[in-house]
Structure formats: structure tokens, C-alpha cells
Amino acid sequence: MSDDYDDEDIILGDLPDDELVEQMQDDLYDGLKEEVIEGTEILLERGWAADKVLTEALVGGMTIVGIDFRDGILFVPEVLSSANAMKGGMEVLRPLLSASDGARAGKMVIGTVKGDIHDIGKNLVKMMMEGAGFEVIDLGINQSVEEYFAALEEHKPDILGMSALLTTTMPYMKVVIDEMVSQGIREDYIVLVGGAPLNEEFGEAVGADAYCRDAASAVDIAKEQVALKRAS
Ligand code: B1M
Numbered sequence: 050m051s052d053d054y055d056d057e058d059i060i061l062g063d064l065p066d067d068e069l070v071e072q073m074q075d076d077l078y079d080g081l082k083e084e085v086i087e088g089t090e091i092l093l094e095r096g097w098a099a100d101k102v103l104t105e106a107l108v109g110g111m112t113i114v115g116i117d118f119r120d121g122i123l124f125v126p127e128v129l130s131s132a133n134a135m136k137g138g139m140e141v142l143r144p145l146l147s148a149s150d151g152a153r154a155g156k157m158v159i160g161t162v163k164g165d166i167h168d169i170g171k172n173l174v175k176m177m178m179e180g181a182g183f184e185v186i187d188l189g190i191n192q193s194v195e196e197y198f199a200a201l202e203e204h205k206p207d208i209l210g211m212s213a214l215l216t217t218t219m220p221y222m223k224v225v226i227d228e229m230v231s232q233g234i235r236e237d238y239i240v241l242v243g244g245a246p247l248n249e250e251f252g253e254a255v256g257a258d259a260y261c262r263d264a265a266s267a268v269d270i271a272k273e274q275v276a277l278k279r280a281s
Contacts (some may be wrong), residue, residue, distance in 0.1 A: 053235065061163075062091055077111065086138060089102055154275065157210050158188060160212065163218065174267045192211075194228050207238070207275050207278065209225075209238045209241070211225065226255055241268060247260055
């Protein structure tokens with residue numbers, strides 16, 4: 050992103066925190082996975098909490114990528130490199146975000162809906178839910194009603210989580226929930242939905258139990274909903 054100086058000359062470990070975060074966002078933008086991994090490790094060594102590294106350096110960088118993607122400055126191949134770099138950083142954080150030795154808080158099946166291949170947000174939700182003691186079965190991307198239903202049948206989770214990042218794919222959540230209603234199984238599960246283009250009204254309109262703004266609120270809402278379900 051910034052061409053002010055040659056990247057070869059930059060020693061990440063020599064940068065103060067604020068400049069390192071800025072450099073990591075540049076590196077994420079440029080799809081430099083190794084550098085993003087190194088920056089993530091340095092911030093952790095300096096005592097940063099994993100969720101702070103995630104929010105400020107990685108998600109912050111991806112937000113800039115999203116703006117330039119929307120504005121036609123970046124294209125799919127470049128955004129894929131950024132996503133790959135982001136996943137490199139997330140892998141370093143995974144054991145920290147997923148560390149939990151508590152009793153299982155509940156079970157969740159999660160997947161990105163049919164027609165949609167965005168999975169970074171879903172993967173984050175998975176990590177944070179595991180960190181909170183949930184068992185998470187990740188179905189991956191592009192999930193059809195049939196695939197969700199097969200997973201519900203096989204794993205019998207407390208929660209079905211669906212992710213969508215496109216305005217064209219988010220209506221598919223209603224297709225899944227409507228089919229749950231027709232088959233008489235809607236009340237057997239807590240249904241949580243999330244993804245950048247959604248909001249609370251949408252969650253209500255499609256008949257979900259709740260819309261989750263981000264991974265942290267997904268954890269809070271999941272805990273709340275499971276407690277309610279167990280109490281009833
Ligand atoms: Co896409 N893309 N993309 N893309 N992409 C968006 C979503 C877009 C907003 C970019 C833009 O125009 N600014 C735009 C959608 C516009 C719209 O629908 N209104 C868009 C588009 C148009 C497209 C294509 C159609 C582009 C094309 O081909 N012309 C295409 C569609 C492909 C398809 O899915 N069929 C496409 C492709 C891609 C890539 C493959 C290049 C890549 C995805 C790589 C991957 O995921 N492995 C990509 C990316 C990376 C993005 C942006 C830049 C970043 C998404 C992301 O990872 N964010 C995105 C722009 C943006 O959102 N700023 C964009 C970081 C992530 C941590 O946040 O996913 O929001 P998010 O997840 C959050 C919350 O939303 C929530 O918690 C997460 C963590 O806090 N959450 C949940 C998410 N899921 C949840 C589920 C839950 C709970 C909470 O369940 C309980």
C-alpha cells in the first residue's frame with residue numbers, strides 16, 4: 050500500500066507498536082503472509098492480547114482492503130492474497146483464541162450459506178466460540194439446506210450458525226430457516242446468523258433467534274441463548 054520506502058529495509062521488530070500495526074496493515078494489504086505472521090508474533094511477544102492483535106492489526110487491515118475492493122482499486126486476486134495473509138496471522142492466534150479447558154458450553158454447527166465463499170469471519174467465530182468452551186463443527190462454505198440438515202441430524206448441536214457476506218446470498222438464510230419450520234425442527238435449535246451486510250432487523254425478518262454483529266457478540270449471545278434453552 051505505501052511505497053514510501055523499500056519493504057526490504059524494514060525490520061518489523063525495530064518498529065514501535067503503532068508503526069508495526071500500520072506496517073502489518075500494509076503487509077496484509079499487499080498479501081505478504083510471512084510478514085503478517087511475523088508481525089503477529091512480535092505483538093504477542095510484546096504482551097498484546099490475542100484479541101487486540103486480531104482487531105487492531107488484522108481486522109483493521111482487512112477493513113482497508115474491503116474499502117479499496119469496493120472502490121475498484123483492488124481486485125479478486127489481490128484480495129485473495131490479503132485473505133491468505135490474514136489467515137496466516139489468524140493461525141498464530143488460533144491456539145490463544147481457542148484455549149479453553151472449561152466444560153463444554155454447548156455445540157454449534159456453522160457454515161457459510163450457499164453461493165457464498167467468504168469464510169474469514171466464520172472462521173473467527175469458530176475460534177472464539179471454541180475459546181469460550183463450545184464444540185464447533187465447521188461445515189465450510191457454500192452450504193445448501195440439505196448439507197445443513199445432514200449436519201444437524203448427524204451432530205445434534207444446540208446451535209445452528211450461518212454466515213453470509215453478500216446481499217445476494219443472505220436471503221438463503223431464510224430458505225434454511227423456512228425449511229426447518231416446514232420440517233417441524235425449527236424449535237429444536239438456536240439459530241444465530243451473522244455477516245457484514247446483515248443487521249438485527251434482518252435476523253428477525255428471517256426468523257433467526259439472533260443476529261451477531263461480530264465474533265465476540267456471537268459468543269455472548271450463544272451463551273445467553275444456551276442458558277435460556279437449558280432453563281426452559
Ligand atoms: Co468479497 N465482497 N466478494 N471476497 N469481500 C465483500 C463482502 C464486499 C462487501 C466487498 C466490497 O464491495 N466492499 C462485497 C459484497 C457487496 C455486497 O454484497 N453488498 C464483496 C463482493 C462483491 C465479492 C464478489 C462478488 C466479488 C466478485 O467476484 N466480483 C466475490 C463473491 C464470491 C462468492 O462468495 N460467491 C467476492 C470474493 C471475495 C474473495 C474470494 C476475493 C475474498 C474472500 C476470501 C475468503 O473469505 N476466504 C473476499 C473478501 C476477503 C472480501 C472482504 C474484503 C473482506 C471480508 C472479510 O473477510 N472480512 C469484504 C469487504 C468487507 O467486508 N469489508 C468483501 C473480515 C471478517 C473478520 O469480517 O466477514 O464481516 P466479517 O465477519 C465478522 C462479522 O460479520 C461476524 O463476525 C465476524 C468476525 O467478527 N460474522 C458472524 C460473520 N459471520 C458470522 C456468522 C455468525 C456470527 C457472526 O454465526 C453465528
